[in-house]
Amino acid sequence: MGSQGKGNDADATRVSNAIDEELRQEREARKRKSQREVKVMLLGQAESGKSTLQKQMQLYYSSTTLDREKPTWKPIVYFNILKALRMIFEELDTLYPAITQSPTSTPGSLSPVMPPSTASSAGNVFSYTPASLSHSSNSSYHSHHPEASWTPELQYLRSKILPLVASEDALASELSGGISNRAWPLPDIRATAAKPSPVTNIVAKTLLATQHEIMEIWRHPAVRNLLRTNKLYLEESAAFFLDNIFRIAEPEYIPSIDDVLHVRVQTLGVTEHQFDVAMGGIQYHWQLYDVGGARQAWAPFFDDATAIIFLAPISAFDQYLEEDPRTNRIDDSLQLFTVICTNKLLSKSALILMLNKTDLLKQKLAAGIKVRKYISSYGDRPNNYEEVSEYFRAHFIQVQKRKDTSTRSLYVHFTSMLDIRATQSIIVNVGEAIMRQHLSGVGLA
């Protein structure tokens, strides 16, 4: 019995040592792995540019994967176009109810369609055309074409384009794997967009057949008027895609990187993107979390995040929240930034602030839109880009100084996320700051 007991003890010790060793190795491996793992969160209000930054980071760190994805963005570009056309016609139908009747004859008075080369470069007529300019360019048209005479041509264009608009729901359904409701945001569509897609093919053919009518409605003075008077508010990507309709309607069309950056799809929940980043001869594994929608519930899952990149679109000073039309979007960004700064769970993360959409801010200011009209505290300060951007920057910095629960520093960048060159150099800079934080966090710096 005794000797048997001893044998058992020895066995047990051996087994226990082996388990200890295994656990030690696992711990080591986990530690090594966590030393290589960098978690970055993208935060900011809806449409602040988080997903666009994610694409820019993918372009910088893993450009071949973004290149491979390009064809899968095609139906989503179509989807953005169809939505814009639907919104245009919803507004036209209300304003000119007569156009909803079927056309009696094809009007001979249709203005000639622009050739693709001039058409694609003649854009920039979104809502911010200076009033003086748009007035002079439209006045001669007005004198020959009183609004009543628009009815037959609008009727005709509507009847041509309507079948395309009608396929919006089917396209949404195809993209979202069977959920047919265009009001719903699409889930991460890149997976489903890669599958064979009969609706996408039909939409492509219809686009090809109606491209001239689309350009014509997009250029039509009735639509220009709606945009100029802000009766029609299109998503920011709409003008870009409609200006480029001839290129997009080509049968061999594959979205360019520029197109991919312009696409607008609302992110649902949290999407995760991974890529390997080589720095100092070591491969780090970056996990990028693009957090759309819900605001607070996610915080506990990210208490070990290396860095938070907060995006605030400072062009949005004249916009209000969709869900609460009394809240100015800059105010909302400041509130959300306060929540992030004061959240103890996130206090160990590096904090990077990107004041985004500076290109749109410049356009709005150049068009004479006054900040004071929307933000009374702006007072009599000059309404130029330098003053306005500095004013917003100071406000965000002040929030962090006063409210931050940690003593971390704040990295601030002005960004224009559709500008590839400028954004790529900011990504290098931000990447270095994130790696410094990571290395100090794992005790290597």
Ligand SMILES: Nc1nc2c(ncn2[C@@H]2O[C@H](COP(=O)(O)OP(=O)(O)OP(=O)(O)O)[C@@H](O)[C@H]2O)c(=O)[nH]1
């Ligand atoms: N002009 C301009 N447009 C931008 C800029 N950054 C992003 N956009 C556009 O703004 C729209 C919204 O950008 P997203 O990246 O989808 O915004 P998001 O923060 O991911 O939005 P949610 O997923 O709804 O939370 C897209 O059409 C982008 O192309 C910018 O700096 N300038």
Ligand SMILES: [Mg+2]
């Ligand atoms: Mg998004």
